[in-house]
Amino acid sequence: MKSNKILNILIAVIAIIGAFLFIRIFMEDVDTLKVDGDLQNKVISPIIYFSTILFYAAVVIAIVLSLWNLIRNPQNLKKTLLGIGVLGVVLIVAYFMSDTQAVLDTQGEVLPGGEEGSTTNKWVGTGIIYSIILGAIASLFFVYDLVKGLIKS
Structure with a gap:
């Protein structure tokens, strides 16, 4: 109190x-x-x-x-480390799926800092693909939970 x-x-x-x-x-x-x-x-x-x-x-x-x-709570520690490991694996997959193509503006000119082969391009692409993968996984779990709830009703 x-x-x-x-x-x-x-x-x-x-x-x-x-x-x-x-x-x-x-x-x-x-x-x-x-x-x-x-x-x-x-x-x-x-x-x-x-x-x-x-x-x-x-x-x-x-x-x-x-x-x-x-x-x-050591049990939570194990679960957390497992979750971080899975996220790390997904990040590595996203990194290898991303590319380093040049970033162009609407006139087709390369933006400053967006040159082909740039590490910034690689990490931005990684972030986009990482988000897409996690969004897809979340969507699958959402649909699974929805179907499971409909079957129980």
Whole structure:
């Protein structure tokens, strides 16, 4: 119960700080805010820094708690490592399926950085194929689950 109170207080403090920073933006003249760089730094930068800090804190907390849970429960660790291994195999398959052809714009000219043989092209192609493979697998499981649900009904 005590940790719940602390969490609620922490959430309230974060909300109050965010509201204060947000209200500061609306207290300024819109036209002046658009053109005055010093005013933008004074008013907008703090809320951006605050949001960035909250984002990084959320990421770190999520990773730490996930790792802590994996360490405490070895069965989940085995399943997680198996899942990561399968994703790694799918990534390797996608990498070998991708190509390094030149990337062209609408006029048929090669885009800067999109030259044939570029590693960027290879990894972008890998990401696209990886997404397609995972999407296809997810679709198959969705259809399987749908059919299984219809048969049970």
